[in-house]
Every structure is written in structure tokens, then in C-alpha cells.
């Protein structure tokens with residue numbers, strides 16, 4: 081079995097977007113974005129609700145027509161050669177659209193048929209996918225009788241029936257229990273090792289950090305930043321973060337005083353985040369100025385801090 | 398801590414009739430129906446009486462030409478339109494009530510989770526049942542009034558007794574809605590819901606709506622006379638043709654039984670479904 | 674068995690795009706039919722019960738009164754014979770419209786299944802064609818059963834009456850595809866379907882000369898019949914079945930009307946399926 085390492089050899093561009101736009105009526109959901117995804121990449125879209133992630137994903141999936149700009153997928157224009165592009169994609173939409181009135185097994189079967197795959201091939205594949213989604217015991221059950229997380233797993237398995245070159249997952253682990261999430265991460269990682277290109281949107285920073293070697297942060301239809309997770313943290317945050325709480329009413333009251341003491345602060349409803357490369361000293365200074373926080377915590381910067389900085393929005397809002 | 402209003406209201410109902418089953422707020426359910434009612438949908442409801450009117454024109458006029466007059470009681474001949482109009486009114490009352498209490502309720506029961514939410518508040522199952530059925534009655538009333546308003550000026554329904562056809566239609570709707578809802582709370586799948594349609598068509602076609610039962614052999618007539626729509630058609634037909642007799646009370650009694658049975662068991666069933 | 678234990682060949686090797694472009698509609702129809710087969714007994718039951726109810730109630734019940742009142746019959750034949758081609762066409766047209774529009778609601782709105790299909794190489798056109806194909810498969814079954822019932826009741830005679838089947842399917846298809854297209858174009862489509870049922874299907878059923886000849890209606894009501902595929906199918910059907918008088922010109926007109934409806938229907942359906950999927 082030949083294994084193509086991530087981004088092996090000369091990078092072959094699979095998706096190239098230039099000035100990509102999408103308007104719904106007079107509302108602009110995607111506002112002229114440029115990006116490129118290479119074969120073997122695992123590429124993550126981050127951004128608050130309504131940023132335009134799903135919209136971008138659907139344009140790439142050749143199921144939504146763009147309003148402007150250019151995009152090629154596998155070297156083809158989705159408007160002209162949609163079916164050919166879609167033949168090589170596996171798509172997990174944000175909202176499951178399984179056929180509720182069919183069984184688990186039949187859902188996989190009919191979906192495989194849409195790719196023109198032979199019955200024999202699909203039946204072999206079904207076993208593999210049921211194992212993958214851990215739904216062997218539910219194979220004969222109608223989808224409407226599955227739990228939310230099981231449906232999600234089935235949708236993901238369904239996207240794999242055609243052994244896609246590019247796998248697109250729109251918030252794949254929303255609704256999954258922690259164990260199912262970790263199993264999925266493991267499987268996705270193996271697919272990546274086999275050379276499958278991954279496109280993922282997520283609201284979980286740990287997921288983005290685990291799975292993606294490149295991240296694009298979007299807000300209001302624009303790209304705010306694009307880089308590897310480590311570089312993003314390096315560029316947009318300090319080494320460490322100090323979290324202090326003074327009680328809901330007093331956080332804002334101390335804000336001005338705190339701001340002058342470090343690189344940057346963020347005042348959240350329940351706490352204040354202070355950015356500095358040396359937070360132990362910073363905490364010491366805060367206390368010595370007579371501000372006694374009820375709790376304090378020093379931690380390393382994470383993607384959440386990047387997200388907060390770039391979009392001005394907290395995840396726990 | 399201050400006791401919330403909701404708790405106070407619930408407390409005040411303690412020890413009253415049907416405590417835990419009925420909190421006298423079926424109105425809240427009706428209100429939900431009204432609010433959830435999509436803007437454009439009034440036209441569906443308002444035009445509900447169009448179907449029987451079309452039937453009346455098509456059959457009354459066209460088929461009427463082919464069949465001539467019909468004898469309803471010895472010596473009492475009426476036009477074909479006069480003969481079928483009451484049957485169409487009764488049938489549309491049944492159809493409207495059944496549709497509301499079956500398919501619509503089924504969706505709310507299985508998919509929308511509406512009842513689950515309602516019964517998680519202090520509303521009881523009888524509130525929900527009455528509210529839903531009340532809605533069906535409201536539609537029945539609109540249908541019957543619309544139909545009568547169009548048909549009366551044409552002289553197809555005669556006399557002031559004819560106006561009694563409207564409350565009669567409401568009773569018919571009440572009875573069918575109660576039973577329809579009962580069935581729905583037992584239905585497990587779409588296939589079972591489909592049976593509702595399967596039953597409605599022959600009920601309409603065979604219950605003496607389009608021709609007198611006298612053309613049937615005796616045994617078949619007895620079967621038909623045991624079915625509910627026959628009684629509905631009889632009430633409306635007698636009232637609108639001015640045939641006032643004691644047997645009308647018998648027909649009404651039939652519907653009262655349907656209503657009581659339907660409501661009782663629907664309530665029980667809702668309780669079993671949601672409040673275990 | 675985990676996914677990585679198998680040799681992954683990848684979609685570039687295993688998928689034949691040209692084949693999908695050719696056969697996509699069949700795959701869609703296959704999926705629809707698989708879905709319908711779950712209700713096979715309801716479908717069979719309905720296919721058998723429906724003609725029985727109508728034939729017994731209207732054909733024989735009303736027929737008894739009509740025949741006793743009209744010494745020469747209707748259009749020169751027994752009422753049941755007169756009624757048969759119209760009932761067949763009415764049932765099949767209604768069935769086809771229902772089966773072609775209901776999945777459109779489901780696919781675009783309730784379950785979004787069309788969007789799932791469209792995430793594969795399947796195109797909007799193929800989805801429309803596939804859904805229609807499945808609908809017509811079901812209707813063909815119903816039509817054959819209905820025809821057999823007519824035959825058993827003595828409402829149609831002779832081998833030539835078998836032509837009623839393709840005629841009816843042609844008419845049913847023409848209306849179904851048009852309604853499917855319109856349904857895809859409309860946003861508030863559950864309301865729309867209700868309205869269609871009430872203001873289109875019902876009047877067409879009742880005023881297309883189904884239960885008596887159209888000419889006995891006042892002129893302004895006859896117009897409904899002229900617009901209705903049911904009337905066109907009924908006229909031709911009566912001609913096939915018992916030699917109802919009809920001119921060559923009229924025959925040509927009836928067929929052209931249904932053919933144009935079919936062509937326009939496909940155009941509308943394809944256009945709106947593609948458009949709505951890409952929204």
C-alpha cells in the first residue's frame with residue numbers, strides 16, 4: 081500500500097479561490113476571499129456563527145453557485161463541471177440530511193448508488209463503514225430511530241462510501257460524545273495519512289489544533305488570518321495568559337488600570353484576560369497594586385485567544 | 398423565596414375536577430394553534446368549503462340531468478342537488494375534522510414535539526385534547542357556514558330549519574375529531590395514518606351521500622346504517638329538507654357516544670404517552 | 674475492521690463519471706422505489722381498493738339510477754362503460770401528481786434529501802427525471818390494476834381497449850411533470866399543494882366531463898375541461914374504448930395538447946430543480 085505523506089512532494093493545488101463572493105439578495109455572506117488548498121492538506125475554517133464558513137464549503141462542494149470571483153476544484157470550474165467535481169468529494173453537511181424513512185444500511189447503499197458504484201462494491205463497503213461508525217447493531221434500524229450522535233456518525237460514514245479524494249466536514253463532531261469524537265479524530269488522521277485532503281469547519285479549538293495543519297479564521301465573510309495553528313498563536317497572542325476574576329461587577333471597573341499593565345486585555349463578562357509573555361510577574365504586579373482577584377490562573381495561549389483577538393468574540397459568550 | 402405565579406396558579410387548581418388531567422386551560426392550546434397558524438394558511442381554511450361546493454355544482458347539475466328527481470320519503474321528491482347538498486356538508490365536516498385531528502396532530506405528536514412541550518408545563522392531557530379538538534370544531538363551523546351561505550340563496554337548502562344544519566355540522570365535526578385524535582395517538586407509522594384516508598373514501602361513497610340507500614340489498618343497508626357518516630348525513634339531510642322527526646335525537650345520541658369515548662380515551666392515551 | 678485496514682483505491686479509480694452522467698436518473702428512481710417498497714402493501718391495497726370503491730359506488734350505484742332514467746344510456750352506452758375511461762384517467766393523473774409532487778416537498782424541505790443527492794455527482798435534472806420515473810412506475814402498476822378491474826366489471830371490452838393504458842400514462846405523465854416543476858419553483862409549497870388540490874385537481878376531476886359529457890355543461894364551465902389533461906385523455910379514451918365520436922382534427926388537438934404540456938413540464942422542472950439546489 082502506497083502511503084502519501086501529508087503535503088508530500090511538490091504541492092499540488094486542489095482548490096484555488098480568488099476573490100470568491102456570495103451574496104444572498106443584498107446580504108454579502110462571503111466577501112471576496114482568496115485561499116488555496118493543496119493535496120494532502122488538512123485545512124480548517126474557523127469563525128463565529130454566520131461568518132460564511134458553510135457558505136464557502138458549499139461553493140467548494142459544487143452545490144452552491146458563487147456570485148463572483150473565481151474558484152477551481154481539481155482544476156475544474158464547479159459551475160460548468162459540477163458532477164465531475166462532486167464525484168471526488170465526500171460531503172458531511174452541517175445538518176444531517178439522511179433519508180429518515182430508510183434503514184441505516186439502505187442509506188449507505190442508495191448514496192453509493194448515486195456515485196454509480198456497483199452493488200457488490202457497495203455491499204463490501206457497507207460492512208467497513210458500519211464498523212467505522214460503530215453502527216453494526218443498528219444496520220437494519222430506520223434512521224429516524226437513531227440518536228442524534230448516531231445520525232452524525234452515519235452521515236460521516238456515508239460521505240466515505242465513494243473513497244473521496246477530498247473530504248469536507250462541516251462541524252463534524254457537533255453532537256458527538258467525547259469517545260466518538262476521539263475515535264473520529266483518529267480515523268480522520270488515518271485518512272489524512274493515506275493522502276485524503278480534509279476540509280473542516282469547527283467551533284472546537286482543540287479539534288482544530290488536533291486535526292488541521294492550516295487554519296483560516298473568517299468573520300463577516302472575510303478572511304481575518306490564515307496560517308498553521310502554532311504560527312497563529314505566535315502571531316496573534318502572547319506566550320502566556322493571565323485570567324483574573326474580581327466578580328461580575330468589578331471586572332469592568334478595574335479594566336483601565338489593568339490595561340496599562342500588559343500588552344493587551346480582554347474583558348469578558350465573567351473574567352479579565354491579560355496577555356503577557358511573563359504572567360507570573362504580571363499577577364504579582366496586579367496584587368501589589370492592591371487589586372485582589374477572587375481567582376487567578378496562568379496558562380499558555382491557545383487558539384481561543386487568537387479567535388478572540390481576531391473576531392472580538394468569545395467562545396463562551 | 399417568592400413562589401412564582403405559575404406555581405400559585407397550579408396550586409389553586411388542587412382538588413378540583415380531573416386534577417392533573419385538566420387544568421382548564423385548553424384555551425392556551427387553542428391560542429398556540431392560532432399563533433402557529435401560518436400567515437398564508439387562512440386561505441386553506443377559509444376555502445375549505447369550496448370542495449363540497451364544486452362537488453355540488455358538478456354532480457347536482459351534471460349528474461342531476463342524468464338521474465332526475467329523487468324520492469326521500471313516500472311522495473316527497475327533491476332535486477338531485479337538494480339530495481346531495483346535505484350529504485356534502487356532512488362529509489366536509491367529517492373530512493375537515495378528521496384531517497385536523499389526524500395528520501396535523503400526528504406531526505405535532507411525532508415530529509414537532511409540541512405536545513411534549515405542552516405537557517411539560519402545567520397543562521394536562523385533557524387541555525391538549527380539548528384544545529386540538531376545539532380547533533377542529535372552529536374549522537368545521539367555518540366550513541358549514543360558508544357552505545350554507547352559498548347554498549341557501551340558491552334554494553337548495555330551504556327554510557329556517559336549514560340553518561340548524563350548521564350546528565349539526567359542528568356536532569359531526571366534534572365527534573369525528575374526537576375519534577380521529579384517539580386513533581392518531583395510537584398510530585405508530587405513516588402507513589397506519591394512511592388507513593385514515595383509506596377509510597374516509599368509502600365512508601363518503603357508500604353512506605348514502607350520492608344515492609338513496611334503497612338501491613342496496615337489506616344486509617348492506619344495515620351495515621351502512623351502523624356507520625357514523627350515515628347518521629351525519631341523515632341529520633343534515635332531514636334538517637335541510639324540513640323533515641323533523643324523533644329519530645334525529647337518535648342520530649345525535651350516536652355522536653354524543655363518539656365524543657365521550659373519543660375524549661376519554663384520548664386523554665388516557667396522552668397521559669400514557671407523555672406522563673409516564 | 675477499520676477503514677485503514679483496506680487498500681484505499683480512491684474515488685479517482687473507482688468512479689466512472691461518464692456512467693453517472695448517463696444513468697443518474699435511474700439511480701435516483703431506484704432510491705425512490707426502494708423507499709416506496711416499504712409501503713408495498715399499502716400501495717397494492719390502494720391500487721385494488723380505489724377502483725372497487727368508485728366502480729361499485731358511482732359506476733353501479735349511480736349507474737343503476739341513471740340507467741333506469743335514461744333509456745338510451747349515456748353517449749349511447751351503459752353508464753359504467755361511459756365512465757370507465759374517465760375514472761381510469763382521473764385516478765392515474767391524481768396518483769401521478771401526488772407521487773411527483775410529494776417527494777419534491779420532502780426532498781427540498783422536510784428532509785433535504787435532494788441536497789444530499791446533489792452533493793454526489795447527481796444533477797438536478799437527474800433528480801427530477803428519477804423522481805418522475807419512480808412516480809410513473811407506481812402509476813403504471815396502479816393503471817394496470819385499475820384496467821383489470823374495469824375489465825372484470827365489464828366496463829371495457831376487447832383487446833383494443835388495452836390502448837387505454839399507454840394513453841392514460843401519457844396524460845398522467847404530462848400533468849405530473851408540469852406540477853412537479855411548479856412545485857419546485859414555489860417556496861411556500863405545502864400551502865401550494867393544498868391549494869393545487871383544492872383549486873386545480875378537484876375542479877379538473879369534477880368538470881372534465883368525467884361523470885357526464887362536457888357538452889351538457891354551460892359554456893363557461895366547459896373551458897375548465899378544455900384546459901384539463903383529464904378531459905383530453907377522457908375524450909380519446911372514450912374513442913378507444915367504445916368508439917365515441919371524435920374528429921381527426923380533435924384527436925390531433927388532444928394529443929398535441931398533452932405533448933406540449935409534457936415538453937413545457939420538463940423544461941420547467943429541470944430549470945427549477947437546478948436553480949433551487951444551487952441556492
Ligand SMILES: Nc1ncnc2c1ncn2[C@@H]1O[C@H](COP(=O)(O)OP(=O)(O)OP(=O)(O)O)[C@@H](O)[C@H]1O
Pocket residue numbers: 104107108109127128129130131132133134135136174952
Ligand atoms: N440560503 C440563505 N439565504 C440567505 N442568507 C443565508 C443563506 N444561507 C446563509 N445565509 C447567511 O449567510 C451568512 C453566512 O452563513 P453560513 O451558514 O455560511 O455561516 P457559518 O459560518 O457556517 O455559521 P455557523 O457557525 O453558524 O454554521 C449568515 O449571515 C446567514 O444568515
Ligand SMILES: [Mg+2]
Pocket residue numbers: 133134135174250
Ligand atoms: Mg455553518
